[in-house]
Amino acid sequence: MSLIEFKGISKYYKETKALDNVNLTLEPNKIFGLLGRNGAGKTTLLNLLTNKIFPTTGEITLDGATVFENDAALKNMFYMMERRLYPENLSIKEIFKWSKAFYPEFDGEYAYSLCEKFKLNPKKRVKELSTGYESIFKAIIALASNAKVLIFDEPVLGLDANHRDLFYKELLANYNEKPKTIIISTHLIEEIEGVLEEVIIIKEGKLIMRKPVADLLTSAHTVSGEASKVDVYLKGRNSAGEEMIGKFKSVTVLEEVNTINKTMAKELGLELSKVELQKLFISLTNI
Amino acid sequence: MFLDFNSDKPIYIQLAEAIEDNILKGVFEEEGQIVSTTEISVSFKINPATAGKGINLLVDEGILYKKRGVGMFVSIGAKEKILQKRKEGFYESFILTLLEEASKLNITKEDIIRMIEGGKA
Amino acid sequence: MLRSQNLKVSKLVFKEILNAIKYYYGIIAIISIFFTGIFYYTAKNGSIEGSVNGFGFSALIFLFFTGMGFFKSSFGFTQANNVSRRSFYSGAIIGVVAASGAMAVFEVILNNVLRLFMPYESLMEMIYIRKDIFADILWSFTCFCLSLSIGWLVGMILYRLEGKIKTLLLVIPFLTVAVVGVIDEIFSLNIYYNIYLLLIRLLSLVDLNPYVAAMNLMLMSVLVIGLCFPIIKRMPLRG
Numbered sequence: 001m002s003l004i005e006f007k008g009i010s011k012y013y014k015e016t017k018a019l020d021n022v023n024l025t026l027e028p029n030k031i032f033g034l035l036g037r038n039g040a041g042k043t044t045l046l047n048l049l050t051n052k053i054f055p056t057t058g059e060i061t062l063d064g065a066t067v068f069e070n071d072a073a074l075k076n077m078f079y080m081m082e083r084r085l086y087p088e089n090l091s092i093k094e095i096f097k098w099s100k101a102f103y104p105e106f107d108g109e110y111a112y113s114l115c116e117k118f119k120l121n122p123k124k125r126v127k128e129l130s131t132g133y134e135s136i137f138k139a140i141i142a143l144a145s146n147a148k149v150l151i152f153d154e155p156v157l158g159l160d161a162n163h164r165d166l167f168y169k170e171l172l173a174n175y176n177e178k179p180k181t182i183i184i185s186t187h188l189i190e191e192i193e194g195v196l197e198e199v200i201i202i203k204e205g206k207l208i209m210r211k212p213v214a215d216l217l218t219s220a221h222t223v224s225g226e227a228s229k230v231d232v233y234l235k236g237r238n239s240a241g242e243e244m245i246g247k248f249k250s251v252t253v254l255e256e257v258n259t260i261n262k263t264m265a266k267e268l269g270l271e272l273s274k275v276e277l278q279k280l281f282i283s284l285t286n287i
Numbered sequence: 288m289f290l291d292f293n294s295d296k297p298i299y300i301q302l303a304e305a306i307e308d309n310i311l312k313g314v315f316e317e318e319g320q321i322v323s324t325t326e327i328s329v330s331f332k333i334n335p336a337t338a339g340k341g342i343n344l345l346v347d348e349g350i351l352y353k354k355r356g357v358g359m360f361v362s363i364g365a366k367e368k369i370l371q372k373r374k375e376g377f378y379e380s381f382i383l384t385l386l387e388e389a390s391k392l393n394i395t396k397e398d399i400i401r402m403i404e405g406g407k408a
Numbered sequence: 409m410l411r412s413q414n415l416k417v418s419k420l421v422f423k424e425i426l427n428a429i430k431y432y433y434g435i436i437a438i439i440s441i442f443f444t445g446i447f448y449y450t451a452k453n454g455s456i457e458g459s460v461n462g463f464g465f466s467a468l469i470f471l472f473f474t475g476m477g478f479f480k481s482s483f484g485f486t487q488a489n490n491v492s493r494r495s496f497y498s499g500a501i502i503g504v505v506a507a508s509g510a511m512a513v514f515e516v517i518l519n520n521v522l523r524l525f526m527p528y529e530s531l532m533e534m535i536y537i538r539k540d541i542f543a544d545i546l547w548s549f550t551c552f553c554l555s556l557s558i559g560w561l562v563g564m565i566l567y568r569l570e571g572k573i574k575t576l577l578l579v580i581p582f583l584t585v586a587v588v589g590v591i592d593e594i595f596s597l598n599i600y601y602n603i604y605l606l607l608i609r610l611l612s613l614v615d616l617n618p619y620v621a622a623m624n625l626m627l628m629s630v631l632v633i634g635l636c637f638p639i640i641k642r643m644p645l646r647g
Contacts, residue, residue, distance in 0.1 A: 052645040098485070169332060
């Protein structure tokens with residue numbers, strides 16, 4: 001299968017702790033969202049997973065075997081990076097050929113059909129591509145690689161709305177047909193909320209949350225109404241993040257909605273509503 | 288069919304209800320096949336696990352059944368089941384909300400009855 | 409089956425080096441044609457005067473820079489395809505050796521063709537004063553290998569280091585030469601003289617035996633390539 005385990009992973013640079021004792025298990029064939037603010041450590045985590053950089057302490061394994069310098073494990077993962085690592089003078093066709101060399105299961109036909117869908121001319125050279133199309137061509141390689149683990153770091157950078165829509169649909173079509181582990185690191189939380197099965201949140205190098213999206217959403221709610229009444233409601237409850245407009249206050253409460261707090265809210269004349277993932281994320285990761 | 292990510296209702300429940308609506312409307316006929324999980328997943332851009340959850344909800348209620356290797360089908364009597372379920376839920380879903388809103392606006396029960404019978408109060 | 413990752417890398421490196429060499433020989437071709445023209449134009453009494461030499465040396469310089477260049481783009485490309493550094497290392501070695509071999513053969517053939525049009529001596533022929541095609545190929549091969557390897561090593565070191573240290577690194581060779589020169593003077597150690605003697609022995613410039621030289625050059629290449637390993641072993645991917 002493709003079980004990924006991060007065991008006691010820390011990554012220190014001279015003055016900074018990029019990652020601090022991350023312990024994480026990713027079960028095979030789920031779509032994971034890796035969320036975190038800029039500089040939180042998401043890309044570091046992905047770089048460690050794919051042997052681009054090395055941990056200060058700890059170990060990462062794929063199906064029990066370490067990923068460190070291990071071609072057998074690395075071959076099962078395709079990592080779509082933000083950075084430009086493909087030689088600029090090569091055409092997309094040529095890059096597909098090399099991808100096939102390094103990833104024998106690469107499906108060329110599928111790759112070309114995706115090129116057509118995205119209106120990408122495979123004869124173009126990498127240096128001729130706009131930011132958006134650079135993301136698109138890398139995403140196509142990822143999808144066509146047939147690797148057991150697909151890792152996307154900001155896959156829709158620079159893509160227009162139509163292409164983003166198409167990307168999510170192609171991703172899901174691919175996943176439905178051939179289940180695989182997919183890890184998507186992105187800032188566009190609203191868009192991706194429905195696509196994800198589980199969410200992993202990194203804050204300042206630490207793993208602060210790892211839950212199925214559905215569970216995460218039911219574990220919190222928003223209370224809103226007159227500020228003083230809201231404060232009464234909040235007594236003794238865990239909350240994170242609030243917004244005030246004049247006397248009107250809206251707070252994210254880290255609790256399930258149940259009959260008790262429903263009744264209390266009603267009595268206080270307050271409204272309880274669902275928190276969207278993005279809002280919850282902001283609340284959890286603001287200091 | 289339309290899914291609202293901002294609604295308080297979880298997506299999988301919205302999906303189940305949307306399928307039920309289509310059964311009531313006759314878009315999905317009894318003994319007929321409904322859209323596959325894959326189609327739902329791709330068209331609505333939702334995780335297939337979520338789509339599956341919604342469908343399983345309906346399977347548990349006997350509204351849908353699975354034909355192995357083929358797909359999901361509408362059970363005989365599904366329409367009836369749905370209507371029954373909705374009738375039972377009518378009070379919760381509509382009447383209670385109506386009464387709450389009415390009390391907020393100081394509209395009496397008699398006003399409401401007059402509105403139902405002939406139009407505006 | 410996974411050993412083959414390094415074969416893919418060797419193919420990649422081989423192609424990249426040959427790609428660069430294409431341009432080199434393109435320029436050589438133009439220069440050769442130019443000189444052929446001059447020779448025939450200035451020929452007196454039907455015989456050609458003057459000679460052209462030194463292409464061989466420029467090849468070495470060119471290969472040094474090619475060695476520096478191929479690393480960055482190949483390494484990035486293979487990292488994008490999730491290849492381990494070990495596979496990159498062994499694959500690159502094969503690629504470098506193969507490219508050196510191919511180029512050596514090509515060079516020698518080219519030299520012999522040029523000889524038909526103008527007085528031309530290859531570098532080996534000049535140094536070892538003999539016409540021996542096999543020795544020429546072997547000697548050129550080891551020279552090219554060493555050149556590429558040193559370029560590769562330097563390229564990697566520069567890649568690995570951060571900005572400030574990088575400029576330091578470029579200054580150090582000159583500093584070292586100057587400092588050693590001073591020490592030499594003060595203590596009469598004859599360091600440079602001894603290095604000079606060593607080079608003469610390595611390159612067999614007394615016995616004029618290109619085979620011995622080739623062997624020594626190969627050993628030096630192995631040494632240089634060996635030095636590459638600890639540098640690449642835990643090389644982090646840079647932006």
